[in-house]
Amino acid sequence: MSDLKTPPVIVLKQLKKRFGLGDAEHYALDGIDLTIQKGEFIAIMGPSGCGKTTLLNVLGLLDSHIEGEYELDGKSIADLSAKRRAHIRSQQIGFVFQSFNLVSRLNVIDNVALPLIYKGMPKLARQHKASAMLKSFHLGEREFYMPNQLSGGQTQRVAIARALVNDPAIILADEPTGNLDSRASHIIMEELSDLHKLGNTIIMVTHNPDLTTYASRVITMLDGQVDTDTFRLPVQSRLNIKKPLNLVAKQKNNTKAALKRKLKK
């Protein structure tokens, strides 16, 4: 990687996460050492139950009962208060969930504006920002739809827009395409890869080996440990690889056509 000299965003040292007690004791994460640099696009793969999601939850500070070291931006999270962790989640981390997790009572724009509430932004500013974010995801006309009126692909784009609205440094995506067909999946992956190009750190859990082509680094896990850790081609060269949907290239030539196609999904 080109930016190895900058301090790593995430450092894990012998990270362990235990579930259960006594006889039922079981390590979901069993000694993980991992260093993640700023700007990496990491795909984590592995069979069910190998601890991928648990790792993501730990990285996202949702789960703080861990053993071992976790340093975020050079600071150990061990002695952070719950309030401070919530603050970091609000400022630095964006979550994209497999099952989208939009609040069904709220319309699209309110869902996207949700993280901004906890940043303490006034209502009008929230709406402006959320609206701008939705436009960049070509969902400008869907602002006042309810989540159940959207297609799966649209819903996930809303979820990604929500994850990004507070300009997080790290995006954690737990099987973001798990519930989508392959066409919609690749649109989502294009979005993520665009974000990566803007310099965001993305950590994504996936079951689908096809999607790892977008990542700059692929980690496979087995039984709570890192099995393989492969660095892929740098981003620039990856652009030339034939992609399942040649969307990014087309978008550059004919934005309107691509936009229409996207909206159809």
Add this chain to the structure above:
Amino acid sequence: MKILFANHIHIARQSIASSRMRSVLTMLGVTIGVASITTIFALSAGASKIVIDQVDALGGNIAVIRPGAHSDGALSGIVQLPVGQQYSASTLSEVDIKSIEKISNVKAVAPLIILGGSVSGVSQGSPRTQILATTPNLEQISNLEVSDGQFLDPSLSGSTAVIGPQLSVDLFGTDQSIGKTVTVKGQPFTIIGILKRTNDPINYNSVDFDNAVIIDLEDGRGLIQGASQIQQINVQSESVEHLSGIITNINKALLKNHFGQADFTVLSGSEIAQPTSSIFTALAGVSVAIAAISLIVGGVGIMNIMLVSVAERTREIGIRKALGATNGDIVSQFLIESLALSIGGGITGYIVGYILAFFISTFLTFDPVFNWEIAGIALTVSLVIGTVFGLYPAIRAARKDPIVSLRQYD
């Protein structure tokens, strides 16, 4: 913080609007509770106002001594039972009257013995007719006016009585009953005067003068075998300025008579205005009980609905936490929702309470009173209910593990 607060209110409104039926039913308990409280307080304030106006009309130079220790507090006027009216022995005695009469600047003293018992003339009177034994001074102190004849006069020989105009009509079919004989507890009395109609069943003497028979103190004592049953002593001072000095002296003198035991109460000004009508007291007692029960039931209802709401929105809580909500944010979100329910119920109850009070007042001789204390009580009660019963569900919501919450499907 301000932004979050506004947002929580917005969320609460949305959430309540999305399940309108459920919210309205939940509010009902608080509504009933606050409505009963508002009704009682509005009516009791109305009753008090009448008495205060009476005291003011008399020039504000009246002090009243009642047996029993003074009980303080906002509710005492409502839940207090009628002061030892008929059967228990009073702590006030002849000696006390004598001591008070000796105090300087006292213009007049009138003891009141209020009895119940059969009163009859041509026809039988109501068993609730009050028999008041007192001295001629009462006419002056309480500003009683005689429409026909004269007030009590000790110089007249024989047993004499003054009766209220309504009682006169009830007993003799006419308000011209002077010279006729009224039988009080088996004893015959000659009527020497008819009072002017006052239409004031509620007053600080606890006597409905329209419907009472007034006899001389000595005759009254004869009817109860000389027992000491003075329910109240009215004292009139020379002027308003002297009143506070007189009250101090009365307290001193009576404490000495009672061997240092404060088993009496000296009241003046608005303190006198505690409503003492027994019907009213019974009504108020029942309403307070209803209010307390329905407030507790209403509170439990709010807690129940909030727990349901928390369970329904477990996933939402998980999402909000993942997106950066602190535990405090979640607590205030749900607390504000339960407060919105209880305050909504409170405001409705306040309005319903006044409608009820005005309806009831059509059967009474006084009107309910609007004042900020009643609004304050209604608001405080709803705030307390919302907080007390909303806190546990809110804390429970905040304690939810975001990972587990996110896994739940709605």
